Amino acid sequence: MCCNKTTLNILELGAGTALPSIFSAMLGHSVLITDIKKNFNLIKDNIELNKLNENQGVKADTFFWESHDDINKIKDTSPVFDVIIGSELIYMEEYFDDLINVLASFSNSETLIILSFKIRHPDIIKSFFNKFSQVFSYNYIDDDLLLKYYPLKNKLKLILAKKIENK
DSSP states (O other), rough: OGGGGGSOOOEEOOOHHHHHHHHHTTTTOOEEEEEEEHHHHHHHHHHHHHOOGGGHHHHHHHEEOOHHHHHHHHHHHHHSSSSSEESSSOOOOGHHHHHHHHHHHTOOOOOOEEEEEEOOOHHHHHHHHHHTTTTTTEEOHHHHHHHSOOOOOOOEEEEEEEETTTT
16 A cells, blocks of 8 residues: 555645645655646745745646646656545546546556545536546545534545556
């Protein structure tokens, strides 16, 4: 399993404020924080506000999932991650194939993938998981456990996934 190591190599997709990555870096893990260009200044500002830098294992970069150049740029430095995290990434069907490709490109059967999302359109979520389940096995975190730590009843879901061997 991924998490027996003391220092993890973590990729955050669509980071927004980058809070999970910043917290992970403060715990001593190596993180690559990614998002689209329009959100990148917020990430950089939050990294600086928390007095983190590359010497502490923190890197940030713009990343477009559909860009083979961006995928190859990351693969050149970090071909596989121990953990991949993402929040609110499952909402635009036109990017599902790109997202699944990115997750598959940077993971192996030992990589822990953590995705959180709100169910706004059940048909869209179902469509995503029909494709996702061809490459990854996954489990939902129990709703009662989520409500204990996140008591808003807004249909927040959290999954833990692993790449299926040889996919």
